[in-house]
Amino acid sequence: MSGYTLTYFPVRGRAEAIRLLLADQGVAFKDEEAQIPLWFAGKDDRKKHAVFGQLPQFKNGDYTLYQSNSILRYLGRKHGLNGSNDEELGHIDMVNDGVEDLRQKYVRLIFTEYDTGKDKYLEALPQQLEFFERILSKNHNGSKFIVGQKISYADYNLLDLLHCHLDLSPKSLSAFPLLSAYVERLNSRPKLNEYLKSEARNRRPITPKHK
Incomplete structure (x- = not known):
């Protein structure tokens, strides 16, 4: 196990590119969901610790990172996905x-x-x-x-x-x-295709507007 945890709402949204990367690279991670009404009502304790009050949140053990593009760049460096020079x-x-x-x-x-x-x-x-x-x-x-x-x-x-x-x-x-x-x-x-066909992927709308 990588020790990775990704926390986001039950939609694809800003977390989906991160999921695509991890799935394609065969990296195991825990996919946690925050409920949208609770989050925006301030009833999810995790919001108090979110650096900009936003998700996704990404954890690697004790290391915590926010902002989807920062997470992508971090994983790019960790997994050799940021070019050859x-x-x-x-x-x-x-x-x-x-x-x-x-x-x-x-x-x-x-x-x-x-x-x-x-x-x-x-x-x-x-x-x-x-x-x-x-x-x-x-x-x-x-x-x-x-x-x-x-x-x-x-x-x-x-x-x-x-x-x-x-x-x-x-x-x-x-x-x-x-x-x-x-x-x-x-x-x-292959690994990406498996994820794209998965129930976990297909039960999530792209955004709350996509039902």
């Missing part, structure tokens, strides 16, 4: 920041603009996805990972965000052959 690491960090930019727009849509802004969001989405298609094309013609020759923590974060958009619109990647093949390629990785 400083230049690759720089590009991986860059891609991860780009994923975060798009995720913020997606979250804003889901929680505040869904009823009135979905069509507008989907109209603008191809311009956002084109950035990732272009980055992918420059690495072995899009046949491997987003950076370098081995998977990185940014791949898991990007994959999760692409899953979210495919749920939002199944045709969202139809104009992006490299991203479409990338999703299929990563989904087919």
Whole structure:
């Protein structure tokens, strides 16, 4: 056992890229759930200790870390998922920041603009996805990972965000052959595929808005 514990709400949300990474790497971890009503009512004692009052929380023994992207970067260093040199690491960090930019727009849509802004969001989405298609094309013609020759923590974060958009619109990647093949390629990785088909994964909605 790694001694890892991941605490989050009973949704995929900000914890899912972390779960994808751990599952694909074959790393055992305890997946704890915090109930949303209790957390936001201040009735979950764990909130008192959360550095920014937020989840996910990640523990490695006595070491505790918050903020999903910090957790991903930490696991990238722990498990050799942050490139083969400083230049690759720089590009991986860059891609991860780009994923975060798009995720913020997606979250804003889901929680505040869904009823009135979905069509507008989907109209603008191809311009956002084109950035990732272009980055992918420059690495072995899009046949491997987003950076370098081995998977990185940014791949898991990007994959999760692409899953979210495919749920939002199944045709969202139809104009992006490299991203479409990338999703299929990563989904087919044996340990990751097993997780994607698991009851634990599929009982969780993407966000509280997705029932």
